[in-house]
Amino acid sequence: MASIAGMRNPSAVLYGPGKMAFEDRPEPEIEDPHEVLIRIAFVGVCGSDVHFWKHGGINASGALDSGLIMGHEASGIIYSIGSAVTKVRVGDRVAIEPGAPCRRCKQCRGGFYNLCRDMKFAAVPPDSHGTLTRIFRIPEDFVYRVPESISLERPPGECVVVMGSGTIGLLCAAVASVFGAHRIMLVDVLDSKLEFARKYLDCETFKLDINATVEENSEALLKILDLDGVDTVLEASGAASSIDTGITILRPGGKYVQTGLGKPKVEFPIVTLSERELMVRGCFRYSSGDYELATSLLVKELIKVKPLISSVSPFEETSAAWDKTARGEGIKNLIRERRRECPAKWWREDYKE
Numbered sequence: 001m002a003s004i005a006g007m008r009n010p011s012a013v014l015y016g017p018g019k020m021a022f023e024d025r026p027e028p029e030i031e032d033p034h035e036v037l038i039r040i041a042f043v044g045v046c047g048s049d050v051h052f053w054k055h056g057g058i059n060a061s062g063a064l065d066s067g068l069i070m071g072h073e074a075s076g077i078i079y080s081i082g083s084a085v086t087k088v089r090v091g092d093r094v095a096i097e098p099g100a101p102c103r104r105c106k107q108c109r110g111g112f113y114n115l116c117r118d119m120k121f122a123a124v125p126p127d128s129h130g131t132l133t134r135i136f137r138i139p140e141d142f143v144y145r146v147p148e149s150i151s152l153e154r155p156p157g158e159c160v161v162v163m164g165s166g167t168i169g170l171l172c173a174a175v176a177s178v179f180g181a182h183r184i185m186l187v188d189v190l191d192s193k194l195e196f197a198r199k200y201l202d203c204e205t206f207k208l209d210i211n212a213t214v215e216e217n218s219e220a221l222l223k224i225l226d227l228d229g230v231d232t233v234l235e236a237s238g239a240a241s242s243i244d245t246g247i248t249i250l251r252p253g254g255k256y257v258q259t260g261l262g263k264p265k266v267e268f269p270i271v272t273l274s275e276r277e278l279m280v281r282g283c284f285r286y287s288s289g290d291y292e293l294a295t296s297l298l299v300k301e302l303i304k305v306k307p308l309i310s311s312v313s314p315f316e317e318t319s320a321a322w323d324k325t326a327r328g329e330g331i332k333n334l335i336r337e338r339r340r341e342c343p344a345k346w347w348r349e350d351y352k353e
Contacts, residue, residue, distance in 0.1 A: 007023075010337075012069065012070050013025070014064055014068050015065070020070075023067070028137035030081075030137065031137075034084050035137055036078055036088060037081075038076040039135060042074065042337070043334065044332055045332070053326070068126070068130070069131075071130040072122035075095050077093055078092045079135060081140070088145055094144055098122035099114075099122065101113035102119070105117065111287075114285050114287045144292065144295045158183075160230070160232045161187060163187045163237055163242040165186040165236075169186060169236035173186055178297060185206055186198075189210055191207065194206075214248055215248070218248040221245070229276075231254055233249065233254070234259060235257065235259060238262025244269055247278065252276040252277060253278070255281075256281070257280075257281050309334060
């Protein structure tokens with residue numbers, strides 16, 4: 001595999017399952033006065049990255065033939081700005097919202113830009129390249145500095161059950177706690193995940209018995225909670241048994257949100273859904289205001305994410321970080337894009353070598 005030494009813009013390019021190369025791709029240039037260039041600092045490993053690494057994507061046969069720069073969970077430093085940029089300055093540390101919509105379609109104008117059919121989302125085949133590169137370009141309104149202060153409203157307390165205690169499930173539970181959930185339970189099939197959840201959130205946990213029926217698991221879970229049904233279920237695993245259990249434990253009129261992705265088609269307990277008049281909602285990536293809210297929660301230290309970081313791998317070991325996540329090791333594994341010439345002030349003390 002090629003060395004990145006001497007490359008001006010080293011990039012991790014995927015050509016198919018298990019076929020990744022480091023290449024010196026051209027640095028992007030500002031084409032619109034509202035665009036910024038970002039010097040990438042860290043890129044988180046997502047489950048979708050692993051799926052592309054192992055299987056070449058989802059129904060994407062041939063889509064990687066010309067190569068795709070991977071990565072979309074990124075942070076970095078503002079490297080250059082367009083002439084009309086006012087939101088950020090060169091040197092600002094920023095989180096990156098990794099997708100720019102068309103801004104013109106019905107979904108965009110209606111406030112649901114996450115559903116834009118022409119969304120240019122990082123690392124989506126065939127030609128929307130990602131953030132595992134040195135320099136990344138995006139409009140200024142899709143990068144976020146740490147805000148000074150944002151007020152939050154807290155709704156009345158509810159009992160919330162989160163199915164799946166990976167990174168998404170843990171953060172869903174953490175946010176539910178900030179917004180006033182009276183009681184939170186994390187559900188998983190792995191003891192190690194549940195042990196981490198108890199330490200991280202000081203919450204209740206339940207191990208789903210893979211040999212038990214949905215009814216048996218649901219009865220045991222509700223017995224621990226001493227409830228006839230829970231108010232809200234956030235499903236973050238995508239597993240069929242988890243989905244079924246999540247629907248089954250809801251009270252009449254309860255709320256169910258599907259955040260995890262699994263098989264394209266699974267059996268769904270539609271009779272329970274109808275008889276209890278449940279409110280069911282899907283969840284695609286994120287929506288307007290989510291990044292502002294997330295950064296404000298971090299600034300106020302209402303949610304701590306450092307404990308979630310299990311490992312930080314150098315850029316040269318990108319595929320090893322993907323494999324680590326594929327094996328279920330750790331909670332969130334990061335890839336560090338760092339070169340010797342980076343000014344030390346760009347990097348938090350926590351990650352200095």
